[in-house]
Amino acid sequence: MPFAMSYTGVGYRKDKVVIEDPSWNIFGRTDLKGRMTMLNDIREALGAALIYLGFSANSLNEEEVNQAADQLIAWKKILLNLKVNKISMGLPAPNMLLFKGIMVICSK
Numbered sequence: 001m002p003f004a005m006s007y008t009g010v011g012y013r014k015d016k017v018v019i020e021d022p023s024w025n026i027f028g029r030t031d032l033k034g035r036m037t038m039l040n041d042i043r044e045a046l047g048a049a050l051i052y053l054g055f056s057a058n059s060l061n062e063e064e065v066n067q068a069a070d071q072l073i074a075w076k077k078i079l080l081n082l083k084v085n086k087i088s089m090g091l092p093a094p095n096m097l098l099f100k101g102i103m104v105i106c107s108k
Contacts, residue, residue: 008039008044008100009100010026010098010099010100011098011099011100012097012098012099013096013097013098016097017032017097017098023052024048024049024051024052025052026098027048027075027078027079027100028074028075028078029078030078032078032097032098033078034078034079034080035080035095035096035097035098036078036079036080036096036097036098036099037079037080037081037082037096037099037100038075038079038082038099038100039082039100040082043057044100045072045082045100046065046068046069046072048072048100049068049069049071049072049075050064050065050068052068052071053067053068053071055067055068080096
């Protein structure tokens, strides 16, 4: 029987962030500028932008991928960084309000 599993997801401070529109556009919120980060994995980051734009996360269409790259560049201007690449307990830093990264569930 497994004792732990992990997956990627979006974590946020419920006491500080109100999410009225649960979509990938959360990374476009200027009120959270500099207080969000995203996993620096091309499949995860570009996949989120592809899905946000209504495309398949597995798209090989050059135009769709280019549009998603442009969307990711727009989000990057609002994000603190694209450097979350490790498992962490809680949010990556005290000033972070929202992040897309690896989530781990462990049994006791």
